[in-house]
Amino acid sequence: MSDLLVSLYSTKLGELKEKAGSVSVTIRPALPPELHVVVDWVQAHFSKNWASEVAVAFSRHPVACLIAVENGKLLGFACYDTTARGFFGPTGVDPDARGRGLGLALFSAALQTMKTLGHAYAFIGDAGPIDFYVKTAGAVEIPAPDKGIYEGMLRSQPK
Template identity: 65%
Template sequence: MADLLVSLYTDRLSDLEKQTRHADVLIRPVLPPEMQLVVDWVRDNFSTNWASEVSVAITRQPSACLIAIDDGNLVGFACYDTTARGFFGPTGVHPDSRGKGVGIALFSASLQAMKSMGYAYAIIGDAGPVDFYVNAVGAMTIPAEGKGIYQGMLRAKKT
């Protein structure tokens, strides 16, 4: 998968923010007392590797992990500045909450947070849904050989 580059000064960010208005969820940073709950939820629903990145994001000041809460339940998360500064991700939405605008709301809030911290661009490393990011904010593929920063990374074995 490719690394993508997103301008944080594109007009498409405000368009993206408008799309999030129909998402009936609360988006906010993770609080320190919630860390283990969120990390365990990410591990159970996604992967051990992502849970590790979430741990790093939560310990940043301010927290670089946003969560989506629906009726008191955790339904999604998005991180930035985890594996590398300026990187967006990982991000995920529980299967029961997909298609409701939760992912777009998390993505938009994360990019806005990065912009407010002074970033001009965000990198989406090893992006999964490339077409989504291209269509949502005009993300561009970064021309580079290999797998980038994740090349040779240890991964948890599935049992």
């Protein structure tokens, strides 16, 4: 996995926003009283590490976590400014809701929010789907010989 850089002034972001506009679910900032719901959901569907980052997103003002909601059900999330300022992620979509463009819509909304907050670039640390980020947002790989900010990170040990 690599770290990526996205210019928030790229013309690709306009295209991304247009594609994401066809998604028929509500994408909105999470509310502070939803912290336990979102953190528990992320831990159940993804990992404790991501749940920790989501908890940090809720400590930001405004809350730095967007959620995808349909009929009162949480389907996905996207955070920014969690591990470090200017970082996008973590982000995830319920496995049963994938293929509907929710990830794209959350990604677009998070980048637009970051730009509105004054960021010029977004970093995507340890990016998983590199091709997705390159194609949709014009992300470029940051050449680095090490793991960057995640180098030496403590992880839960199996019991």
